[in-house]
Amino acid sequence: MELFEDYQPGRRGAYDEMFQDGRLRGPYQGLARSFAEVTGPEVRARAEALAASYLEQGVTFDIGGEERAFPLDIMPRVIEQDAWNTIDRGVQQRVRTLELFLDDVYDAGRVFDDEVVPRRVVTTSSHFHRVAAGIESPNGVRVHVAGIDLIRDDNGDFRVLEDNVRVPSGVSYVMTNRRAISAALSEAFASHRIRPVQSYPRKLLAALRASAPAGVDDPTVVVLTPGVFNGAYFEHALLARTMGIELVEGRDLVCRRGRVMMRTTSGLEQVHVIYRRVDDEFLDPVHFRADSMLGCPGLMNAARAGNVTIANAVGNGVADDKLVYTYLPDLIRYYLDEEPILANVDTWRCGEPDHREEVLDRLDELVLKPVDGSGGKGIVIGPDASRAELDELRAKVVADPRAWIAQPVVQLSTVPTLIDGRMRPRHVDLRPFAVNDGSKVWVLPGGLTRVALPEGELIVNSSRGGGSKDTWVMAGGRVSAPSAAAPPVATVDLHSPPPETGPALESRFAQQEQQQQQRAQHRSPRAAGAAGAAGEVPTC
Amino acid sequence: MLSRIAESMFWIGRYVERAEDTSRILDVQMQMMVEDPTVDIDAGVLTLLSVMGARIPDDGKPLSLTGTFNRMAFDGSEVTSIASAIGGARESARRARETLSTEMWEVINSTFRHMSSGRFRTMRLPDAFKWVRERAAVINGTADATMSRDEGWQFLVLGRSLERADMTARLVATSALTPGPNSAWPVTLRACGAYQSFLRAYRGQETDREAAEYLLLDRLFPRSVVHALTRAEQCLANLEASGQRVGFQDEAQRLLGRTRAELEYRSIGDIVTDLPGEMERLQRTCASASDAVTQRYFAHAVAMTWQGGAAR
Numbered sequence: 001m002e003l004f005e006d007y008q009p010g011r012r013g014a015y016d017e018m019f020q021d022g023r024l025r026g027p028y029q030g031l032a033r034s035f036a037e038v039t040g041p042e043v044r045a046r047a048e049a050l051a052a053s054y055l056e057q058g059v060t061f062d063i064g065g066e067e068r069a070f071p072l073d074i075m076p077r078v079i080e081q082d083a084w085n086t087i088d089r090g091v092q093q094r095v096r097t098l099e100l101f102l103d104d105v106y107d108a109g110r111v112f113d114d115e116v117v118p119r120r121v122v123t124t125s126s127h128f129h130r131v132a133a134g135i136e137s138p139n140g141v142r143v144h145v146a147g148i149d150l151i152r153d154d155n156g157d158f159r160v161l162e163d164n165v166r167v168p169s170g171v172s173y174v175m176t177n178r179r180a181i182s183a184a185l186s187e188a189f190a191s192h193r194i195r196p197v198q199s200y201p202r203k204l205l206a207a208l209r210a211s212a213p214a215g216v217d218d219p220t221v222v223v224l225t226p227g228v229f230n231g232a233y234f235e236h237a238l239l240a241r242t243m244g245i246e247l248v249e250g251r252d253l254v255c256r257r258g259r260v261m262m263r264t265t266s267g268l269e270q271v272h273v274i275y276r277r278v279d280d281e282f283l284d285p286v287h288f289r290a291d292s293m294l295g296c297p298g299l300m301n302a303a304r305a306g307n308v309t310i311a312n313a314v315g316n317g318v319a320d321d322k323l324v325y326t327y328l329p330d331l332i333r334y335y336l337d338e339e340p341i342l343a344n345v346d347t348w349r350c351g352e353p354d355h356r357e358e359v360l361d362r363l364d365e366l367v368l369k370p371v372d373g374s375g376g377k378g379i380v381i382g383p384d385a386s387r388a389e390l391d392e393l394r395a396k397v398v399a400d401p402r403a404w405i406a407q408p409v410v411q412l413s414t415v416p417t418l419i420d421g422r423m424r425p426r427h428v429d430l431r432p433f434a435v436n437d438g439s440k441v442w443v444l445p446g447g448l449t450r451v452a453l454p455e456g457e458l459i460v461n462s463s464r465g466g467g468s469k470d471t472w473v474m475a476g477g478r479v480s481a482p483s484a485a486a487p488p489v490a491t492v493d494l495h496s497p498p499p500e501t502g503p504a505l506e507s508r509f510a511q512q513e514q515q516q517q518q519r520a521q522h523r524s525p526r527a528a529g530a531a532g533a534a535g536e537v538p539t540c
Numbered sequence: 541m542l543s544r545i546a547e548s549m550f551w552i553g554r555y556v557e558r559a560e561d562t563s564r565i566l567d568v569q570m571q572m573m574v575e576d577p578t579v580d581i582d583a584g585v586l587t588l589l590s591v592m593g594a595r596i597p598d599d600g601k602p603l604s605l606t607g608t609f610n611r612m613a614f615d616g617s618e619v620t621s622i623a624s625a626i627g628g629a630r631e632s633a634r635r636a637r638e639t640l641s642t643e644m645w646e647v648i649n650s651t652f653r654h655m656s657s658g659r660f661r662t663m664r665l666p667d668a669f670k671w672v673r674e675r676a677a678v679i680n681g682t683a684d685a686t687m688s689r690d691e692g693w694q695f696l697v698l699g700r701s702l703e704r705a706d707m708t709a710r711l712v713a714t715s716a717l718t719p720g721p722n723s724a725w726p727v728t729l730r731a732c733g734a735y736q737s738f739l740r741a742y743r744g745q746e747t748d749r750e751a752a753e754y755l756l757l758d759r760l761f762p763r764s765v766v767h768a769l770t771r772a773e774q775c776l777a778n779l780e781a782s783g784q785r786v787g788f789q790d791e792a793q794r795l796l797g798r799t800r801a802e803l804e805y806r807s808i809g810d811i812v813t814d815l816p817g818e819m820e821r822l823q824r825t826c827a828s829a830s831d832a833v834t835q836r837y838f839a840h841a842v843a844m845t846w847q848g849g850a851a852r
Contacts, residue, residue, distance in 0.1 A: 049667075182575050183666040190605060193577035198726075218743070244739025475577050496710060497823050498593035499558065499620055500830055502551030502632060 014411035034188035071467030090342030127317020139438035152413035207437035219272035255298030548636035553699025555629035560676035
């Protein structure tokens with residue numbers, strides 16, 4: 001365990017997922033054993049091979065125009081079965097609530113009349129699109145894919161930090177990470193029972209097909225990407241490839257008489273479902289930004305006419321707004337009549353006078369986040385900020401309080417991470433992905449664990465230099481005995497002939513055999529007369 | 541062209557293809573056994589060994605996962621291993637060295653050198669499998685770029701196509717037999733490098749029957765059985781000097797053509813009811829066709845080197 005020397009978990013009160021007071025926690029015992037069997041240099045060599053293979057495969061992320069390998073840490077993160085069950089149920093509950101909320105917002109607005117959420121919270125959101133009102137997908141789903149960001153607090157409980165129901169990204173890394181780590185740590189893999197993640201594209205495609213316009217038996221589904229210069233282009237390509245569908249850009253599409261068509265070598269072909277990875281504002285220059293070249297003019301009208309389904313639906317941004325987030329526990333109670341399974345992180349809304357006052361008083365101990373921000377942009381962590389930064393922040397909050405929320409500094413949990421050849425605690429979060437096909441919300445077992453690589457850093461976004469970890473959800477002990485339903489040994493009904501061998505190999509093996517026999521001073525007449533037996537037709 | 545050279549070409553084609561296919565099969569089988577918690581490893585290893593036609597050690601000890609894969613990859617004394625296949629390709633190439641293009645000989649020889657240098661043995665298995673696939677591509681690409689399309693080329697491609705049909709049949713048999721709740725077909729498709737093209741062809745709706753159909757009958761995918769058989773038939777037809785007015789004189793061509801026609805003209809439902817049996821028959825056809833080719837074209841070479849089945 002040379003790798004774990006001087007490992008000091010739980011600094012600043014953070015929950016360490018592997019060690020508790022210097023002792024291993026249960027879920028990590030198997031992994032610790034596997035790591036103990038491999039030497040430090042070997043682990044480091046494998047970690048290097050990992051990075052090289054990511055560059056080769058083109059698993060990259062674009063930071064400021066530079067293509068970099070997405071950093072993948074060799075140490076996986078393990079989530080025990082019980083904790084996962086809670087996450088699974090909690091994420092489902094959350095997605096169902098967000099669906100109901102979006103339906104309501106773009107329809108009758110019951111939630112405003114019943115004064116659960118003030119109407120202005122939604123109408124002042126820059127993601128609220130009136131044009132989306134009344135557009136309903138045939139199976140009623142607006143959130144086909146959701147990514148719910150979770151963190152693990154000081155007590156080891158998972159809490160929701162953020163919902164993503166517009167175009168959550170990162171799922172491709174879940175799949176590539178699994179493949180890469182299974183190659184790098186095959187011993188550890190074989191001794192764990194890890195729930196597989198490769199079924200995601202199939203589930204997603206099934207959900208997209210299920211949302212096709214009524215009456216279309218065999219819908220054409222496409223992925224819409226902004227193009228090769230987008231940071232997540234790798235993911236768009238991977239999803240299209242693994243679903244076996246076309247990856248289109250805006251210029252490949254054209255709207256004719258309320259239908260969306262794509263230009264193919266055999267003329268125009270109608271598209272029924274668009275899994276779009278383009279933001280709302282760029283989707284349709286007729287309704288949104290007129291200068292957008294990424295979308296397709298007429299898309300919204302086609303959707304309104306019911307000839308095409310856009311997934312995720314336009315206007316979903318109101319539901320993952322950081323301000324609406326603060327109302328989510330109330331919304332869960334209101335729509336589902338259930339208690340939230342996953343708690344929020346405590347949050348103050350600067351838009352409310354009494355909250356604002358408290359926040360301004362405690363600016364140096366809180367984390368302030370812009371309501372519209374994503375990718376960790378604009379976040380100010382009070383204790384780490386300088387006097388000048390805080391003054392600037394204060395001015396901004398006073399000028400536009402609606403745009404800010406505040407949260408206490410939550411120490412994200414830590415997991416050992418290979419830094420400069422040694423394991424060191426680094427903060428992680430977790431983004432599980434949920435796919436809604438209209439009848440069931442399915443949560444991909446695992447999800448993307450992002451890790452902040454600089455010491456003490458709490459922002460994990462890859463645009464801020466974060467890396468990732470393969471996330472293992474355990475499923476109990478590995479099956480060793482064949483199940484009753486399966487035939488015990490398959491060889492019974494199988495008689496594959498051995499592969500034939502040509503003269504070259506025949507003589508090589510014969511030569512080996514002869515040499516062995518010579519050595520044993522035991523030449524059988526048959527081997528000695530091998531040349532004489534020439535011409536025998538092989539019997540296969 | 542000398543019979544002996546022709547035979548060498550034929551076996552270069554077969555061995556290189558065998559090395560590639562074996563590495564493909566081992567690669568995905570290993571991924572599957574490692575990643576899928578529902579797979580019963582012991583039964584999986586046994587199925588794999590018997591499908592590859594490898595010998596199953598009868599010392600009563602349980603087969604270890606890594607031990608088995610290491611043996612199938614690196615063990616030169618195991619006839620079905622990758623090491624053996626590459627060794628065989630190089631041995632065959634050595635016997636035809638004067639007719640092979642220099643470049644062709646060099647890529648085969650350097651592949652063999654690297655493999656026997658010990659560096660290959662220290663590679664991690666997934667890397668080793670990938671390396672073998674890449675080397676096979678280099679060899680095939682060099683052949684494609686530097687060999688004239690004469691008889692030698694026909695024999696090379698004939699060998700490759702026969703081996704490919706045989707290996708795909710073995711793979712199809714594995715997935716029909718793999719126990720466990722999860723379908724083995726995605727894995728099989730991946731082993732053939734066919735997963736993505738299959739998804740595109742069938743618009744992402746994968747069912748077992750369609751996967752079998754694709755691997756057996758697709759006319760466009762180069763690793764499907766029908767494609768490989770058609771290719772082999774073409775080579776045989778090209779080798780037949782004069783045009784044939786009535787039927788087929790060549791025994792191998794007759795065997796392959798009949799099997800292909802049977803596959804293509806029977807309903808897929810009929811074929812999948814006894815997939816392992818069908819695949820076994822197919823493998824035997826390939827073996828018989830290979831014998832027929834040997835009888836007809838390489839008769840002399842056999843007399844000079846055949847060791848009377850001493851290896852078995």
